[in-house]
Amino acid sequence: MDDDGPDARAVLAQVHELRQVELAASAALLQQAARWADLHPAPEPSLAATYTERGKDSGKCLGGDGVPGVALDCVAELGAALGMSTTAGERLIGHALELRHRLPRLWSLVHEGRVAAWQARQVAERTLALSRDAAAFVDAQVAGVAGRIGHAQLERLVSAAVLRHMPEEAERRRLDAADRRCFQVEHDATGERHGLSDVFGRLDLPDALALDAAVAEGAHALGLLGSTDSLDARRARAVGDLARRQPALDLLTTEADQPGGGATVGRAAERVVLCVHLSAVALGRRHDGWGRVENTGTPVTAGQVRDWCGRPDARVTVKPVIDLTTDEAVEGYRIPAWMREAVALRDRTCVFPWCSRPAHPYQGGRRRDEEDEERGWSCDTDHIVAFAAGGPTSTDNLAPLCRTHHRLKTFAGWRYRVTGTRTYLWTSPHGWRYARTPDGGTTALDPPPPGRSLDGPGRAANGPPAVSRISPRSRPRRPRRDLASVTSSRGRSEAPPPF
Structure with a gap:
């Protein structure tokens, strides 16, 4: 450290004090937003304020199920007083009400100065569409870790709440997500990208892992062969090499046509291992079993795992269970x-x-x-x-x-x-x-x-x-x-x- 003396310690102490002031001010702002809503209740449900999304009325109330409605004409005034748009004012009031009515533990932590208001608002945004039970589950789980977890961990907690308390909704979301799978190639039609094409898509996790492994293998091989391109450039070349080695005709080849009668599966696909923390009992249930994929930390349903393992080209690897509770x-x-x-x-x-x-x-x-x-x-x-x-x-x-x-x-x-x-x-x-x-x-x-x-x-x-x-x-x-x-x-x- 360049400066280990009292000046450096004083700066850190001042930063800490300013942080406490910031936490108190942001908590007080949330409190006042909720009080503003209390002063302006909706005279009837049809006149309650709703969220604006992309300039259009979404029809979604400012809070989740059980949160009282707010008068439509009061939101803009609060937003203007804060120097923010009406849409931003809607979010502020909605988050304040969501926290106070459906996330009471988190609301208390904000006012105790233990959780920043912006972090609590992130949670509130993600629970608006949840049932009361699911929101209560998130509140109980997040209360112990709020302010100490990142966005990805929060998303996993919310996903776990949906899986646990809204299994039908979880299954509907899974099927909807499957319909959004895609793979697109956008070619350079103007010369602006100097002949380069953009490739993007959304794949099933096993397919994505297999593709990633195959591309990494190809990039590594190019490096061994003497390529001096950057890693990203070699990965891009590897995608083209992979496509040229796997023409569409291979997909139509029957197992009987393959040596030994086996299906065509690349080396990368064979290396893919899904580490799933899921009980055998859960795999036998239809909707209410769920676990976690170690590869990404993502909560998944038992149905999702069954779908992955039920593919004709699936290669399921069973690894010995490692006891994480004993000292070796x-x-x-x-x-x-x-x-x-x-x-x-x-x-x-x-x-x-x-x-x-x-x-x-x-x-x-x-x-x-x-x-x-x-x-x-x-x-x-x-x-x-x-x-x-x-x-x-x-x-x-x-x-x-x-x-x-x-x-x-x-x-x-x-x-x-x-x-x-x-x-x-x-x-x-x-x-x-x-x-x-x-x-x-x-x-x-x-x-x-x-x-x-x-x-x-x-x-x-x-x-x-x-x-x-x-x-x-x-x-x-x-x-x-x-x-x-x-x-x-x-x-x-x-x-x-x-x-």
């Missing part, structure tokens, strides 16, 4: 593949505050490229207590960190430790502390006292870095495994890398 350990520094995968599946993302980089190559729908080490791993597996300082190579002492945050931890004075509940407690170089919880959310803890760089383990104001300590394990550890029996890295140096 090996001798030496090197981390075997099974242990790295267990840690990635357990924590799902880099565990640095507010980082959401997927820890596993299957997660996040990421494409694989050669810039990622070890076939797509975008996160390192870090020894929380350094191996050189006595930290074991065990699942309890390992956590995924993306390369950027791994370097911050190693070289820039960031420190962290883990509790028995798998919450990661981080401390910045200036002593600001954050808790990264198992749900992927981040909570900013109390700021450090004036005049100190750190309150707790880590680095003192002018002292050397201290070694973080892992909390006592709450679960019995299984016997250590012989590393040579579970990894192919025999004979390689056991010395840890610089980070």
Whole structure:
């Protein structure tokens, strides 16, 4: 850090104070928007204000089911007073009413200063079309993580609420989405794009994963053959190569025409693995079973999984179940593949505050490229207590960190430790502390006292870095495994890398 003195700490303290003022002001604005609505109730349902979408009346009330109507002529005045459009005023009032009437836990957190109003409004926007039960489910789930999760995690929570409480609606949405599958190619008709064409589409997840894998394979092969084009340019060339290798005639070839009577399936398709967290019982139900696809974190219905697996060309891979609740350990520094995968599946993302980089190559729908080490791993597996300082190579002492945050931890004075509940407690170089919880959310803890760089383990104001300590394990550890029996890295140096 260039400036570790009192001026830097004062700036951080002032930023924190201004943040609290901003939270209070935005919460008060929501409160006043709700009071404005209370002062102007709709005289009858037909005269209630509705949302305007693309300049037209949508017919949708400002709040969800159970929210009282608002007089049509009051919205524009509030918007004008705030210097915003009438459409923006509709959203503000609607979100305020949705929060107060149907998301009471989140409403309270906003006024306690624990959740920013804009974050609460994002939730309210997504629950407007939900039933009361589904909205209550979202409120209960989000209340524990609001302000600590990103947009993608919020979307998953809302999708889970629809699947759980509105199964018929979930199935209708799934079928509607299937009708929107498309694949289009727009050619350059004017020369403006210098002969390049735009390609875009919406595919089923297995098809998209297979296409992505095939394109990544082709781009990698072009690189091995000496191409100096950028990765994106090689991926574009690989799409053309893939099309030329798979003419339409191949699709009409019968299984009997293939050697051995098998169907034509590319190598990329065979490599696609859907990691689905779904019980066998749920797969036997018609509507009310749902789970999560590990590749993207997306909630899906059991019917969706059955459709994917029921295709003639489906290749279903059954992988051994990894127990994510027990501590495993090996001798030496090197981390075997099974242990790295267990840690990635357990924590799902880099565990640095507010980082959401997927820890596993299957997660996040990421494409694989050669810039990622070890076939797509975008996160390192870090020894929380350094191996050189006595930290074991065990699942309890390992956590995924993306390369950027791994370097911050190693070289820039960031420190962290883990509790028995798998919450990661981080401390910045200036002593600001954050808790990264198992749900992927981040909570900013109390700021450090004036005049100190750190309150707790880590680095003192002018002292050397201290070694973080892992909390006592709450679960019995299984016997250590012989590393040579579970990894192919025999004979390689056991010395840890610089980070």
